[in-house]
Amino acid sequence: MIKILTDYVFTCSSQAVAAANSLHAPSYVYQNNHVPSFGKTIFTQFGLPQCVGRVCHMSEVPLVFGISPAAAHFNVSFSPAEQAISKRYMAAFTALAHGADVGWAPFNASDRRGLVVGNVSALEASLGDAGAVCGAIWDGAGYLH
Numbered sequence: 001m002i003k004i005l006t007d008y009v010f011t012c013s014s015q016a017v018a019a020a021n022s023l024h025a026p027s028y029v030y031q032n033n034h035v036p037s038f039g040k041t042i043f044t045q046f047g048l049p050q051c052v053g054r055v056c057h058m059s060e061v062p063l064v065f066g067i068s069p070a071a072a073h074f075n076v077s078f079s080p081a082e083q084a085i086s087k088r089y090m091a092a093f094t095a096l097a098h099g100a101d102v103g104w105a106p107f108n109a110s111d112r113r114g115l116v117v118g119n120v121s122a123l124e125a126s127l128g129d130a131g132a133v134c135g136a137i138w139d140g141a142g143y144l145h
Contacts, residue, residue: 010057012134019109026106028096032060033118034085038076045074060117064089085117109135 011031018027036042036059043051051059062076063086078086092102092115104115112131 007133007138012138015107015109015112015131015134018107028092028102028104029107029114030092030104031114031116033116034060034063034082036060036062037079037082038062042074042076060089062086064093066090088117 014029018029021027033055035053035055039054039059040052042062043049043056048056050056063078063082066086067076067078088103092104095102105113107114112135
């Protein structure tokens with residue numbers, strides 16, 4: 001049920017927006033699959049114990065913004081792998097803000113490619129089953145996102 005809701009609410013609707021926007025300007029998508037080492041620390045403080053040991057919505061936000069005074073306030077620290085992932089995220093979002101190359105191909109509806117973050121290398125890859133589910137099931141059912 002969680003996978004169905006994730007595809008329905010987040011993945012497929014985001015891909016539909018990216019596909020529509022890509023007609024006017026490049027659109028970039030990413031999928032965060034990294035289970036944060038700091039999850040127990042931060043999710044417990046925010047009353048989200050169900051997210052400990054899982055990838056929950058917005059769990060990449062500390063990685064996108066890096067260790068900041070706010071993160072230090074919550075006793076969040078990154079593993080060495082997370083430091084590398086954070087550098088990748090920060091470089092991509094900074095490049096995007098400046099209109100520069102983000103380091104992976106723009107999204108298009110035919111191959112549904114994007115950045116998949118789940119390890120240190122964070123290589124460009126197909127969005128995998130999420131892209132297939134959106135095209136084969138939700139789009140085929142007439143879901144308008």
